[in-house]
Amino acid sequence: MDAAPTVVDDVMTHRVVALRAGAAFKDIVKTMWEWRVSALPVLDDAGRVVGVVSEADLLPKEEYRRGGPGRYGQARPGTDAHKAWAVTAGDLMSAPAVTVTADATLAHAARVMARNNVKRLPVVDRAGALKGIVSRADLLKVFLRADEDIAAEVRREVVLRLFGAHDDLGRDSEAIGIEVREGVVTLTGRVCDTDLVPLAVLLTRAVEGVVDVRSALAGPPRRPNLDPDLPDADMPGPDLSRPQRTARA
Structure with a gap:
């Protein structure tokens, strides 16, 4: 089929704000608030995406504000309680970043989101440099x-x-x-x-x-059998090449 499928580049947001690994906690919160986003990609010095900081990464700071997990013993298994003491994007981010390329199909991007339980993906080139962001809402644009x-x-x-x-x-x-x-x-x-x-x-x-x-x-309509006494045209007839036996009285 010649019709080109819609790809991530067709629906993604091209203008994106990102963080450096050394960005401070309050600057991260301020940037999320100003841009009305719930997650930000984190870049290394070469502009490659190395991680993502989301609201979930920031919440332990408030959760354990009045008493860290170490106050009453070990943190709950499987939690990000250690992020309660993190103060930079490099310490807070989830890494490695789950990304997708601009030429990926929307179906592929949707599968990546579902498998990794994320709401958005940084879009990168083959070298890992940031090109945009694609969200769940972007993937749904095709249904418009x-x-x-x-x-x-x-x-x-x-x-x-x-x-x-x-x-x-x-x-x-x-x-x-x-x-x-x-x-x-x-x-x-x-x-x-x-x-x-x-x-x-x-x-x-x-x-x-x-x-x-x-x-x-x-399928096509069946042809009516106009004379039921005659053999069906689709049924094989007698083999005349062989001698036929006749019934004796």
Whole structure:
């Protein structure tokens, strides 16, 4: 299929604020407040992303403000209690940073977010330099696509290519109806090769902006048997090359 899928570069935020590892605690809080963000990438001297500081990394400072975990013994296992004493981005950040490249598909970015339980990803080039930020909300922008655009792409990239290739006259592809409402695609009509229907549904689901696919595609209508006393034309007839036995009275 020739239609290029939407990639991270198409939806990401290109203007990004970042921190150096030596940024002080209060400067981090101030930057988050001014930019209305809940996480910031941390860069090394070469501009490469080495970590991310989020609100969750800052909260231990308040959680243990009146008494650190060491006051009553060891910190709870699995906590970031040690960050209660951290004062710089380098000490607070979660590292290594979970990143994605600008040419990654939205599906890939969504999987990375889900697997790592993060809400946003720094976007980097092949050298690890910061290029932008992509968030969960950015990934959902594709579902704002107009129903008419979705229908046109399904017709062009799925129906014509899949069914037109198996029908020299294009009758199959012309007979297929495509209706899109709120991103839900409904395919209707009859096709000669029903084995292609599952593939049509799969390819339609992969079109950018499709929420769901409903298939009402069916095979060609069966021809009526006008004379039930005659053998079916599709059934093999007698083998006349062999001698036939006749019943004796």
